[in-house]
Amino acid sequence: MKKYLTLVLVMTVLAAGAVMTLLAWDSERRATRAAFDVTSDEFVHRVESRLQQHMALITATGAFLEASGSATTRASFQTFVRGLRLETDFEGIRGIGMALMAPASPAGDSAIEALIQRSHDLDRPVWPQTDQLQRAVIVLLEPQDDRNRVALGFDMFSEGRRREAMLKALQSGHIRGSAPVELVQEYTNEKQLGFLLYFPVNRALNSPVWQDEPSGMGGSGFAYAPFRAGDFFRSVLKSFPDGFIEVEVSDTAGDVAEVLFRTPGFSEGISDAVMTRYVVAAGREWTLSVYPGPSYLVTPHVYTALIAFISVLLTVTLAMAMRWQARAMAAVEALNAVSQRTIGEKDLMLQEMKHRIKNSITRILAMARQTAAHSASLEDFTASFFARLQAMANAQEMLTRSRWQRADLRALLETELKQVFGEQNAGALLEGPPVELTEAATQALGLTFHELATNALKYGDYDTGAGTLSVRWRIERHDDRSWLRLDWQEATRIDTSKITKAGFGTRLIDASIRLELGGVIERDIAGDGLRIRIEIPLT
Structure with a gap:
């Protein structure tokens, strides 16, 4: 019975220690998760902040175009964009430009081509062919480099995803973003998905369709900005140490989620540690999945280890104490048994001595009688x-x-x-x-x-x-x-x-x-x- 009582007490203490260790582990895990929640929210905040900055640039560009009207030239636009210092202060944006609206007709195409020729000294046809009644052709895009030069003359209204974003911008009067697309600037082997933001300028009231052929830069159209998604999100991640977080950004505004960006170390197999956040990006919904990277310093479970150690130590100490107590009790019982046996042996020896003395005396008396006779x-x-x-x-x-x-x-x-x-x-x-x-x-x-x-x-x-x-x-x-x-x-x-x-x-x-x-x-x-x-x- 004592053996089972010892086992029950030891198992009870061990179970209590295990419960306390589990509670401490869960508490520290929650604290770690809460700390990373802050990190995830910080990343989301920086994405939103960077996006708001770029949207502010596009709004300012639209205001500049509307204010300049027909006096807008490539030189004035170039000076305006240069003053924004995109390359140094606004990483992630590919440039800022203007898409001019015009009828999809030979006369409209010729007018746009002549405008590009005058502004850029570039013989560039409007492209591609379209089945739409309108065109939205890129006539300005700064800073001008090899990638942006390729985009001049491109009719963005001819492509469905770009057209959808432009129509929403016209209808709302606010900046609207496109679904993930491949930018026309991606002519090299190192391609990235991208997205565009559109802001309508000089728009006709209550109608997204223009009938007049453009005669200059003061016509209706869009101030817009193309973004390479990888460059944009990497610019946000620069504010974190390398490998600090792993990120996946998906456009989930449509029926099917499309991945815009993913860090090289991101693994879809990790589910418990992933934090999910949602961002409304110029009318589009982005889903951001974030979890700690290899350089993220997860706080070690110090209290969990300490409580586990104390629990094991207490259990071992209790087991040893009960074992020593059992041995002490056994020793006392053994000593008592030896004492009882010794007392019995002593009594038996006394009785035996009495018997032997009696026999010796009897034998001596008999010998004395016989010897005397x-x-x-x-x-x-x-x-x-x-x-x-x-x-x-x-x-x-x-x-x-x-x-x-x-x-x-x-x-x-x-x-x-x-x-x-x-x-x-x-x-x-x-x-x-x-x-x-x-x-x-x-x-x-x-x-x-x-x-x-x-x-x-x-x-x-x-x-x-x-x-x-x-x-x-x-x-x-x-x-x-x-x-x-x-x-x-x-x-x-x-x-x-x-x-x-x-x-x-x-x-x-x-x-x-x-x-x-x-x-x-x-x-x-x-x-x-x-x-x-x-x-x-x-x-």
Whole structure:
């Protein structure tokens, strides 16, 4: 349950952090978008401002033409346009000119051609052929350069899009723009789409059609300006750093949108970041699509990153804190369990000590009674009783050194033999694998070895060096249990009449092996020695 609670808390904090990060990201995204909205509006404002400036030039040109009337000459018009300083102060405009209205007739064409000849010293026919009743022929266009010279004599009324714009200008009396067209000045391979602005001058009231043949520049017509769309919009973009914004401008006044201009880096696949604005350009609707360019410095999402970092840090800290708390609680529980187990073990040890002390006292009392019953004097009792107590003490000492768990069989044998025979062990041969004895087996075998060694010293001739003692043991398997088989063999001259009677020592050995350990003991007594076989279970 605690594990799931930790997981729920961590996931809750993580989810809260994710929500806060998302909100911060959305807020910064909105702020970035709002900042770019300002940039987009600034671009639109500059387009409108530049367009208004050019329209003001055209209006001024119309006023000049109407004021000059028939006194208008190419020289005066050239001086007027030069004073406007188009090349330096009004980038984007191709020039300013006048289109003279005339009937579409041989006489009208001849009059226009003669006017161009006189003004420009240029033999230029009116072109192209037309099916309209009227013509609007370019007779003035400044500044004069190779591109603008090509346009002289061109009948703009013959082309549908130009004619539509001129008729709207006549009807409204205001400047009107054309749909996207290819200017007649585009005679090179580097072509651009363009548009034209028209302003009517000396127009006949209530009628867009003139009947009289022109006799000079003071006739009715249009002050107009041709624009190369690419040059116009690039002049606006000069006020922004290179690559700051990507732009696409489309004329959407008609049924089908037509692209007027597009920066090289503009991609139609980007939709989320595009800002769309609309501009009314002299009666035409332009749609401007703008989005940040590669050099636009988008404000990094600092707060988003900071909140995300804090959220992750808080989540990790919480997870680690809960993990440490869980470990601390587990450690406390483990310590409590160890304490309880230690208390239990201590109580068990106390109970075991009480039991062992009681058993030891009982055994000592029994030994005392039996020893007293078979002792002729107090001295015999004292010697026999003290020797048996020493055997018990030796076994107890070995158990104490092994922390009351197990004692080594060989070490127990050597200890008891040294006690009886001295340091030489009567030259006894001890042979067998390492065997660890339990506490009960150690106590019982300790007394047994003491009694056997005492009898060997008492009835054998080990004091003369004629007797030998060998003790061999091995591990055997019976009924899926491990048994210790020990063979005690004495090679000595024995007076069998003295040991055939079972005394207290014999009964003590039988009680230890058979009753305490559940083992077997067999004796074989002959004149040349004694053989004893002991088998006890180890498990």
